[in-house]
Amino acid sequence: MDISNGSVLITGGAGGFGGATARRLAKLGAKVVIADLADDRGAALAAELGNGAVYVRTDIMSEEAIINAVKVATDLAPLRAVVIAHGGPPAPDKGGRTVGRDGSRVSLAHFSHIISVYLNSAYLVSSVAAQAMAANEPQADNQRGVIINTASIAGFEGQPGQVAYGAAKGGIISMALNLARDLAPIGVRSMAIAPGTFYTFAYAAMGEEKARETFGPLVLNPKRMGEVDEYAMLAQQIVENDFLNATTIRLDGGQRF
Numbered sequence: 395m396d397i398s399n400g401s402v403l404i405t406g407g408a409g410g411f412g413g414a415t416a417r418r419l420a421k422l423g424a425k426v427v428i429a430d431l432a433d434d435r436g437a438a439l440a441a442e443l444g445n446g447a448v449y450v451r452t453d454i455m456s457e458e459a460i461i462n463a464v465k466v467a468t469d470l471a472p473l474r475a476v477v478i479a480h481g482g483p484p485a486p487d488k489g490g491r492t493v494g495r496d497g498s499r500v501s502l503a504h505f506s507h508i509i510s511v512y513l514n515s516a517y518l519v520s521s522v523a524a525q526a527m528a529a530n531e532p533q534a535d536n537q538r539g540v541i542i543n544t545a546s547i548a549g550f551e552g553q554p555g556q557v558a559y560g561a562a563k564g565g566i567i568s569m570a571l572n573l574a575r576d577l578a579p580i581g582v583r584s585m586a587i588a589p590g591t592f593y594t595f596a597y598a599a600m601g602e603e604k605a606r607e608t609f610g611p612l613v614l615n616p617k618r619m620g621e622v623d624e625y626a627m628l629a630q631q632i633v634e635n636d637f638l639n640a641t642t643i644r645l646d647g648g649q650r651f
């Protein structure tokens with residue numbers, strides 16, 4: 395997919411994975427739309443990128459906001475790629491093991507919240523973006539656009555206490571193939587990246603040093619956390635390589651929890 399005359403929408407675009415990907419895709423000439431709730435970081439990144447990049451305040455829990463973000467992108471240029479890499483609001487109550495040692499149970503409200511943040515929103519962004527891509531002029535081989543979702547190695551293996559997050563990310567893994575099947579007739583590819591542990595803003599509360607000391611040794615080789623540009627490199631390859639479709643690529647240094 396040639397995105398040089400197109401637009402790209404990145405949810406969580408001001409975040410770790412989103413920001414690194416925005417920088418790479420902007421260098422390919424695309425007009426980047428940063429959809430996020432981090433106003434300062436989002437606006438600063440749009441200014442840094444230039445070339446028509448814009449920050450659009452977007453809550454991924456809102457269908458209206460997602461439709462608006464896609465419209466902002468299509469108003470700039472044909473939407474050629476969407477990268478879905480957002481976090482979301484905290485759950486209303488505590489997570490943990492399905493049944494804890496104290497006998498308490500993770501609530502349905504908690505489970506549903508995590509599914510909404512990571513899976514429902516990803517379906518919504520994917521489907522609204524694909525609808526817009528269907529109107530694009532096709533490139534060679536009938537290619538109109540590409541969707542990149544962010545799964546997690548938790549969607550394959552997970553860990554104790556991750557039933558909701560693991561189910562949401564397992565849903566993303568399944569969706570990569572199913573979206574690809576549904577969208578093939580309109581020339582839209584669908585892929586997912588399943589990262590291991592990367593240092594991003596998500597670990598800021600823990601502190602960088604502690605996060606790297608804790609998670610780096612869990613990786614097989616190299617023995618460190620992933621760097622966000624390693625995610626962005628893969629996202630760029632997925633955009634550019636039209637034969638990548640319908641699967642989830644692990645990006646984890648061999649980590650198996």
Ligand SMILES: NC(=O)c1ccc[n+]([C@@H]2O[C@H](COP(=O)([O-])OP(=O)(O)OC[C@H]3O[C@@H](n4cnc5c(N)ncnc54)[C@H](O)[C@@H]3O)[C@@H](O)[C@H]2O)c1
Nearest residue numbers: 406408409410411453454480481482546591592594595596
């Ligand atoms: N960092 C990792 O190790 C890792 C591993 C596997 C999967 N992931 C996944 O990668 C994705 C991105 O995470 P990250 O590590 O880059 O985190 P991050 O915190 O760096 O970025 C997430 C971004 O989402 C934004 N955001 C939060 N709530 C939002 C909302 N309601 N609407 C719109 N934007 C919102 C944040 O402002 C932030 O900029 C997530 O889906 C996460 O599950 C991360």
